[in-house]
Amino acid sequence: MSHGPRSGLSAVSSALLAMSRHLEVRDVLKTIVASARELLDAEYAALGVPDDHGGFAQFVVDGVSDAQWKAIGPLPRQHGILAAMLHEAKPERLADVREDPRFEGWPAAHPDMSDFLGLPIRDGDEIIGALFLANKRCPKPEGGCGFTPEDEELLTILAQHAAIALTNARLYERSRELTIAEERSRLAHELHDAVSQKLFSLRLTAQAAAALVDRDPSRAKGELQQVAALAAEAADELRAAVVELRPAALDEDGLVATLRTHIQVLDRAHTARVTFDSHGVRALPAAQEEAMLRVAQEALHNALRHSGGSRVDVTLVKCGPGVVLRVTDDGSGFEPASTRRAGRHLGLVSMRDRTSGVGGTLTVESAPGKGTTIEMEVPGG
Numbered sequence: 576m577s578h579g580p581r582s583g584l585s586a587v588s589s590a591l592l593a594m595s596r597h598l599e600v601r602d603v604l605k606t607i608v609a610s611a612r613e614l615l616d617a618e619y620a621a622l623g624v625p626d627d628h629g630g631f632a633q634f635v636v637d638g639v640s641d642a643q644w645k646a647i648g649p650l651p652r653q654h655g656i657l658a659a660m661l662h663e664a665k666p667e668r669l670a671d672v673r674e675d676p677r678f679e680g681w682p683a684a685h686p687d688m689s690d691f692l693g694l695p696i697r698d699g700d701e702i703i704g705a706l707f708l709a710n711k712r713c714p715k716p717e718g719g720c721g722f723t724p725e726d727e728e729l730l731t732i733l734a735q736h737a738a739i740a741l742t743n744a745r746l747y748e749r750s751r752e753l754t755i756a757e758e759r760s761r762l763a764h765e766l767h768d769a770v771s772q773k774l775f776s777l778r779l780t781a782q783a784a785a786a787l788v789d790r791d792p793s794r795a796k797g798e799l800q801q802v803a804a805l806a807a808e809a810a811d812e813l814r815a816a817v818v819e820l821r822p823a824a825l826d827e828d829g830l831v832a833t834l835r836t837h838i839q840v841l842d843r844a845h846t847a848r849v850t851f852d853s854h855g856v857r858a859l860p861a862a863q864e865e866a867m868l869r870v871a872q873e874a875l876h877n878a879l880r881h882s883g884g885s886r887v888d889v890t891l892v893k894c895g896p897g898v899v900l901r902v903t904d905d906g907s908g909f910e911p912a913s914t915r916r917a918g919r920h921l922g923l924v925s926m927r928d929r930t931s932g933v934g935g936t937l938t939v940e941s942a943p944g945k946g947t948t949i950e951m952e953v954p955g956g
Contacts, residue, residue: 603744604635604704607737611706612637614733615726618710619688622696622737624703625661629653639686646684655679656693660705666694668727670720672709690715692722696734698742706734777805830864831856831891834871838889845879847904848886855893863953866929867891867900870937873922874902874949882906882947897935900951908945926951 604622612620619638626632634650651657655677656667669675672691693707708730711721784798825833831853842849859867871889878887884906891900911923923939926949930937935953 600741600744601633601635603737603740604633605637607706607733607740608635608637611708611730611733615692615708615722615730616712617692617708617722618712619686620706620708622704622706623651623657624741625653625705643684643686647682648684656691656707657705660693660695660707661702664695664697664702666692666727666731667707668692668720668722668724670715690721692720692727692730694727694730694734696738696741698738703738703741706730706737777802780805825864825868829858830867833868834889834891837868837872838875841875841879847879847884849875849879849889850887851889851891853891856891856898857893859898859953859955860933863898863933863935863955866933866935867898867951867953869929870926870949870951871900871902873926877922878902878904878906878947882908884946894952897952897954901948902950903946903948905946908941908943908947910943911939911941 604624608620608622611617611622617638619636621634621636623631623635624633630652631650636644639647653661656669656672656675659665659677660667669691671689672678673689688709690711691707691709692711693705695702696704696706708722711726713721715721780798780801784795784802787795787798828836835851835853838849838851858864875887875889878884882904884904887902887904889900889902891898927937930951930953933953935951938950939947940950941947
């Protein structure tokens with residue numbers, strides 16, 4: 576090994592801690608690869624997660640620039656040395672990968688590699704990935720490999736912990752998918768129970784108005800006004816249900832862009848002015864982003880539906896060691912303590928639960944005639 580025992584142990588500890596901090600599969604893969612490359616002082620590192628079609632579902636590299644990676648082209652297939660690690664489930668330590676009879680060449684833009692150390696990542700009997708390093712940064716023995724048996728042993732330890740981290744990340748993502756599915760099922764029931772009942776009442780009232788048009792226009796007018804009121808209520812129920820769905824844009828665009836788009840839509844849909852401002856916020860863990868989006872949606876819903884204000888301002892800013900979401904309206908306000916005693920929580924219980932679930936804090940400032948400010952702070956960002 577190129578590190579002394581103390582520095583080597585410290586490096587392993589840092590690598591394992593880094594892997595344990597992440598829950599998203601892609602983040603875990605990147606951390607594994609970067610940790611392995613740094614730990615063994617290699618020029619290149621990569622990790623491939625195989626699919627069931629002879630390719631890789633994910634393939635993460637470290638030591639290759641974005642421009643180089645783009646020039647290399649499509650993801651590699653399961654062939655040559657990579658296939659051997661996946662199918663034979665044994666380590667590969669080679670003095671020069673190009674001289675191995677299984678070597679099948681590289682794309683033109685692929686960086687040149689010589690000495691090679693690779694091994695499978697196993698979860699029990701299942702091979703869930705292949706981790707490999709190339710070009711050890713050290714003087715190489717004549718005709719020998721820069722990677723030592725001690726390096727192989729160290730990488731094996733790292734791969735064992737990588738399997739745990741990767742499995743945990745997969746379980747987390749699966750759990751989140753199930754939660755979203757359950758949420759959608761719950762919303763479907765709500766739509767059936769609330770909106771469908773409104774639409775049924777709407778249909779009956781419209782039929783009554785049609786029957787009264789000729790013989791009692793005055794009563795027919797009253798029924799039509801009821802039709803308009805029921806239609807508005809149904810629209811509100813639909814809007815509230817749709818807001819509860821996790822937008823696909825959150826995964827694709829992140830919290831800032833998703834909030835900005837959502838608020839632009841609300842600004843067009845309501846008479847109140849709705850604004851958004853953000854600065855200094857980087858990407859947050861997915862759970863925190865979803866919680867902040869949910870709290871923002873609930874606070875906006877309350878402000879636009881209940882406050883009677885003419886303006887709602889939303890800000891998302893970096894503040895010290897955390898990120899702060901603030902939703903402020905100039906509406907009628909309320910007395911938080913009285914609201915709790917009356918059993919009208921205005922979604923505050925849900926907002927507090929979501930906030931505490933991601934390690935944050937929620938504060939509510941309001942008074943009759945003074946508007947309302949809801950502030951959520953989470954660590955990180």
